Amino acid sequence: MQSAASELEPHASERPLLLLLLEDSELDARLLRAQLDEAGLTFHLERVSHREDFMRALARGHYDLILSDYNVPGFDGLSALNAARRFLPDTPFLFVTGALGDERAIELLKRGATDYILKDRLERLVPSMRRALREVETEVRRRHTEEALRRSEERYQLVMRATSDVVRDWELETDSVHWSDAVEQVLGCPRAALGSDVEGWTRRIHPEDRERVGEGLRSTLAARTDRWQDEYRFQREDGSYVVVADRGYIVRDAEGRAQRMVGAIQDVTEARRSEEERQRLLSEAKRRVEFEQQLVGIVSHDLRGPLNAILAGASMMLQRDSIEPWQAKTVARILSCAERSNRLIRDLLDFTQARMGGGIPVRPAPVDLHEVTLQVVEEARAGHVERDIQVSQSGDGRGQWDADRISQVVSNLVTNALKYSLEKTPVRVETRGEGERMVLCVHNQGEPIAADLLPRIFEPLRRGKRRASRSDRSIGLGLYIVRELVLAHGGTVDVTSTEAEGTTFTVSLPRTPPAAAEAPAGG
Known part of the structure; x- marks a missing residue:
């Protein structure tokens, strides 16, 4: 979108410049319009000549500029300025008037008037309008920037409060570190104890981890990558250690030099303990399964040999012609028991193989x-x-x-x-x-x-x-x-x-x- 300031140029955009003019003199209004036409402006001028119409215009619409005579019958310029500041505080207000004393002019400027132009010097009107619109545009941009910064800072603070992580902001050029409020709750270490430089952080890293973490961080900062992460033990104020996962995002300048690193530190002690316990249980289960499988294999192999001998011997005895009835009954029982035992061993082996995942x-x-x-x-x-x-x-x-x-x-x-x-x-x-x-x-x-x-x-x-x-x-x-x-x-x-x-x-x-x-x- 083209700004109102650019619309004052001869090649103005299609949208005309919206102007409100408070002027009781028809002749002066024509002279002012002629000055704007001569400058080649595209504009829409709404003229009012007394207080009531002026107030209705302010309440009704939006204007790019307000032009006002200082002396209007029944309505002085200061009252008009105050009304404009109340309804349209961001709209430039220019006095276009006759003689105006220096003291009064200064007072009007202090009260919020953007500028004043004498009617016998209307050649200053367009340059003054251009300057006023540029100032407004600059002010609007400044306010938008400040609002964006305020919202960004607000979001940053809300995120730091909402997350369970410790947020660390490290300015590498000055070696200054800012810690979020969660540092004491998560790491059990007051912010004051960490100090304002990176040394307060590194000296609390476990001695066995410190060199590895430092070397990895230095290598990442020297490279072109923008992310770093590591896991190490961090000392609490009471001397105990917690396991933390540390992740950082590196901001670099146009030449790739690291300027800043924003990171988040998370206490993963319980998660690591749970993982270690899970691995321990898996290892125990694996050893137990291997033992059971080996035991079943040994038992079935050792049992099958004697059972096969029993089955063979019992079958041979049953085939003898001289076997007594009571002997045959006993041998048949032996044969039945051996066959049932053989089936049990087979079922046990099949069950073991299926349960082992095979x-x-x-x-x-x-x-x-x-x-x-x-x-x-x-x-x-x-x-x-x-x-x-x-x-x-x-x-x-x-x-x-x-x-x-x-x-x-x-x-x-x-x-x-x-x-x-x-x-x-x-x-x-x-x-x-x-x-x-x-x-x-x-x-x-x-x-x-x-x-x-x-x-x-x-x-x-x-x-x-x-x-x-x-x-x-x-x-x-x-x-x-x-x-x-x-x-x-x-x-x-x-x-x-x-x-x-x-x-x-x-x-x-x-x-x-x-x-x-x-x-x-x-x-």
Whole structure:
């Protein structure tokens, strides 16, 4: 926007200069207008001739300049000046009048008049108007600058009060430092104790950190960067130390020399203690997991050797023709216990591997799920001759799965159904091909799974409330391992359980394994 002062030039802007003239003489008003026209000004002149119109004009609008005769009938120049200062205090006020004594002229200037021009010397009018408008523009700019500085200082003070950081302002040329009021609250050190130079700050840095901090700061100041930060221990007034994070912004001159650095210091003692404690706990957890993994590996390896020997010896004894019935019964019990122990070791190893984040590895290959299921059911029937296990199969059963792991899924679900169902009720196993997926359902009738347990049934070490026989007891990993193996194949497993409908576990498997089927499943 072009200023009013520039509008006095012959190439004035499109907006005319707005002038208010208090003049009762028509002739004098014409002479004044002619002087402005001769100067080539673009202006709009509003002339009033008595007090009432003058007061209404002041109250109504904005003017770039006010021109006034000193002697108007019924209204003297001093009253007009006072009214103008009250309504439009920033608008230049020029007297254009006849004879005016020096003492009165000085008095009017003291009261706020910008200048005065005698009517017989109107050639001074335009230069005086130009000077008055420049002075106003300069004054407005000065006030705007002062207001901006005041607001900036106010914001600075508010920020220092609002933040929990200590603000430090360091003038490098004079080595003077100003600290915010938060220094005592945050760092436990009175401002007076820090002094007014940087030495008061550096001597409180821990001796083991001081050289590093100083070297880093000097290097940053000598470079062209405008930011510096470090973390160090700072001594409080009571001799104790706090850990602080110190960040600074460097102001440089045109040649890049550092002139000033404004920084913020934050007490991060508790945050560092929390981080150290977190790292300690993580380290302990890692060591504990590694120990548990190693222990499980050692135990399972050491146990499997004797168990394999027991299984082999018991199987050979059962095949002897001369074995007595009571001996056969005892050997069969030994064989059953050894097989159950072997399953527990396998479950424990799978659980450990899954919980360590490695998941349970699967190796898909072409297999028929119908055949795998029938084989597992036949083994279950042989071990539970008193139970009725029914099988129904439909659709194409072929797909890419890990046969051993799928057998483990079916076995765990069938064993679970036998364990938690009434002895006189059947267990139904169904496999059916549905497009690109295979569905396995295992159903049993009996006491339903408790409502509070149902959402967590696949979590490790979760078991139903029904008390199983001593020979059937497990460590509660079967369903957890089922879920992990199903997930490893890219499938899903769900359960429904009601008093009327019984309990059904449903496994859905894609025929094509996931892209990373060889990778372990997430635990």
